[in-house]
Amino acid sequence: MSLLPENKPTQADLTPKLFVIGGAAMSGKTYSACQFPNPILINTDGNCKKVTTPSIYLNDKKYKTYKEKLELLFGVLKELNETENSYQTIVIDLIEDVFDICEGYVLEKYKVDNLGKVPGYATGYTERKVNMQNVISALKTLTNKYYVVVLTHTVDKVVDDKMVTISMLKEDFYILLEGKADMVINCKKLGNTYITRMTKMRNNYKDANVQKLINKDILEVIKNYE
Helix, strand or coil: CCCCCCCCCCCCCCCCCEEEECCCCCCCHHHHHCCCCCEEECCCCCCHHHCCCEEEEECCCCCCHHHHHHHHHHHHHHHHHHHCCCCEEEEEECCCHHHHHHHHHHHHHCCCCCHHHHHCCCCHHHHHHHHHHHHHHHHHHHCCCCCEEEEEEEEEEEEEEEEEEECCCCHHHHHHHHHCCCCEEEEEEEEEEEEEEEEECEEEEEECHHHHCCHHHHHHCCCCCC
């Protein structure tokens, strides 16, 4: 039996599945993410207590160690991947706090206060990297079943006389995450006005022909973005 596909065009599905939403504190990131269809919120900063979205709070006091927090995160992602449920969207709020959990797990494991003190050359940094890469890979895998929305705090800085927006997630991992995303959205609050804007996109989601190839449930969400 041939392993080659039949030589004819296939039907494209241009529906975006992985979103990165950045912005300053109180700029509307969590609110924007909760507008996605049937979301579950995996939260680190306590914002889950301020919304009605079903949520899991990784930094709840009942999870006393980083090992418990990391096992909870991977356990939830595994259950979402392997079970049928009514959720359609997974929201990670905030991804840099997940990074801190990945680092804290390594520090806790080796009972040190700095990754450089972990025995072996760069062992601590390597283990943190593997943990974080596993998180991002798991989220990408989940786009086979869900929309995945990853939130990050950002700051505006002047670099080479230009204003740029920088994620609080460590640069290497933000580049990895952004590379897997279909859409990057920036949230800003100007006075009493909240602005959400697409800053990067895998396809031109404003194009009428592209919109014909996108699932209607998510099309209604992304139409709100400038």
